[in-house]
Amino acid sequence: MRVEKQVRASDLVGCRYRLVQRRNHPEAPRTDAAQARAERYDAAREAVWEKFPRKSDSRRTPFRRIDLGPLPAPDPWLRSLETLEALATGATHITGAVFANEQWIVGVDMLVRAGASTSDAAYTPVMVSSHRVARKHDKATTPGVPTHRLGLSKPLELGYKARHHVLDGYHLAMAARALDDLGLNSGRGGLVGQDRNLTFFSDTASYQDTLDKALEAVELHNLPTQPRRVKECASCRFWPLCQPELEAMDDISLFLPGDRARPYRERGIDTVQGLIDASLGLPSQLAAAWRDGTVLLARGDVTVPRADVEIDLDMEAYLDQGAYLWGAWLDGTYYDFVTWEALGPKAEAHNFARMWTWLMQQRDQAHAAGKTFAAYCYSAHGENHWMRMSAQRFAGHTPGVPSVEEVDAFINSAEWVDLFAHVKANFVGPYGLSLKTVAPQAGFHWEQGDFDGEESVNARRVAIGHDDEALRAREMLLTYNADDVQATAAVREWMSNNAPNVPRL
Template structure:
């Protein structure tokens, strides 16, 4: 449900328009919903042996809920764009259920489309899932995957089940489904696990003041909430979300109180934050791994659909391996194969010259995920794509270095140790200054679907951003080797 103070601010400031980032997020979700709708089974032209009907509703229409109830009463197999409203102990709620699928016993399975990654492959766990194209026609299969919890998806399903219950067609097993970034599968979810938290959240009175949370970064009301938080010296400005709960429980609600409490590193870090110091050293001497030949790499992916750009910086040249279409298809595997061959050539050349060779990235989760996923999806199908074993051997070798782990072992960042926080302290600045992770998602959408000029600009931006991420990783490494002198030592601030 996110920040509930938004509801309060919406009433106070109805004139404040949504920010471009929010509009872009909505646009990405709309694209996802459209993709799902296009994959759902269509109503057959001729009536088949087993009746199958599909009704597509407009969830923004004036009588959307009435239309939903009509479609249910008609016994439609698939209903898209459904809407339910209701009241729980005097609190009104509304939910858009992206898809309703009729179960054989006449109840309906609510299905939500989400831009989250809702499940991940896991050889040790089982889940029930159904191919999106088989919804309303097939039965679920057991797949090796584990669920990733996203509260908001669970809450939306809870409300949809409440709506279905009102209509008398809620499934007794309280099962719903979520379609995540992989638009081909709907994963079944036991919604009852979310129900207590969802009803609690619904019935909890709206907060009386703001608290900084992750969403504030893209919230239209930040210009109103920030001064309020600053005036109160609210501790959430330093420790966002529930990270300050331990201190709130001790009666510490302001950053100054946290500094004054002299609680060791956390109070020292709060003092640095107050002084606008972005990074501190935990050790007097800092260092970073060193090789004769060093390559910095960075991957860009679009949601869970695929990795479209592998960028590499060798200290002189930036080499991008990129595709702007056919993500998830053979082109993605071929692109990775080109990158992998290039990297191996560099490694072999270094070896022949008797030089040591190291590859760096910043926070390796993304790169590791996409290298492994590419191997799993394309090895044996696309020439040049290594198998999973080869990737695993590389990841666990000394040649693969995560600079985030190196930095974290020696530094503390009052505002975090992301590349965006750390590289400026190391003297590096991005050409595309105000371009963050979410912007790159939107830029890819334009780069892959926009008009010529628009797409060219977005491609240029993405290559610049990726190249600078590689160069920034190198800058952090060089700075650590020089001793990171511009970062004061933790606990030694005046």
């Protein structure tokens, strides 16, 4: 059996042509983004394994842990045999397990024995997920246990609501299916998500139907024979192979990825040229703009709100753990409000309070001088979220943190301008309307080059250290943030001048 021909849970989500390419071109190297993601996952996995129990605190609770080695296993087939041997010993905890058959393969971070004795043994697979697998909830409950008590304490109903992620479901379903074949399935699966201290359980039987359908979809005769551009192509290692194929076909997905092309395919339009030639109004105009590299088309005269005192604001958050950097641009000067400490009540609250106090001072001074005031942000969703979350968590505990009502009053006022909304009202563009796409049309270019959101997450992880690498990462993050606020400023100035270089629809 050739292990690499088997399906992994990750092959069951997203683009199915990836599996075709993986089988035909196993040598294609990982992208930097995928590499960084894998490193983040490995670090999370290592941190969780550190928390797995190492001994029992009671003689009455049997404990025999077998460590088969790290995952992914260097020789998965051998590891799957070692897993069977470990199960046969009746061990209570088995880390680094692998189950493999002709069709699929799955690595399991830990198998935890559920039965009290080896004769009634059943095992619960526990997987490390990079997702947030449950959120605190006032009413809902989910069974869970502290990760360091896995197999030692009975699960309790915790005040959390489980969040389902398809990939996690496939992982657990595969592991449960393999255990079922051995007559060792407890019927439960455990997930350790972004909160590594807790493991949450779910019923693995509920995932089996979906797994059946997904496995059927990746059977050879059901796999696609050619690529179609989707969102994940942007970070897929097979893009250098798929792109020329798509270009040779002039496939419509080059311009309209994913499901966006479906209405046109249903009309028999499968190519970009076909869409241009169909003269369908805006879709055909945008397809023609895409073809000749025109980035933006204006709907008419361009308008944007302006004020006497203007500030551009941009926030950087680390996953959903908290906001660590608020940057502002005022009168040609960049102001940063940043903490490089671990995110948590103290540093994050103090940093947010400094930013808010400064922002409100600028606003009050403008009002006192009889001037109008506006703060701009490009797509304010994240900033609104973290302003409200910071107020919710820190108001009343840290001086200078506003109440949620104060934050709401500000973000619902005309003095908080989401520039993205105004860009959308004024322009259309075949490449989207992100700040990275629009600002170069306004003559702005990033000093940092291409530094996307995912790279910023990686840089933040490095920046909390104290070595030279950490200092370099801090510098990069600040430059990135300073560039973003200046880009916003450049876009509104340019819009005020009626975006002179942009063709009209």
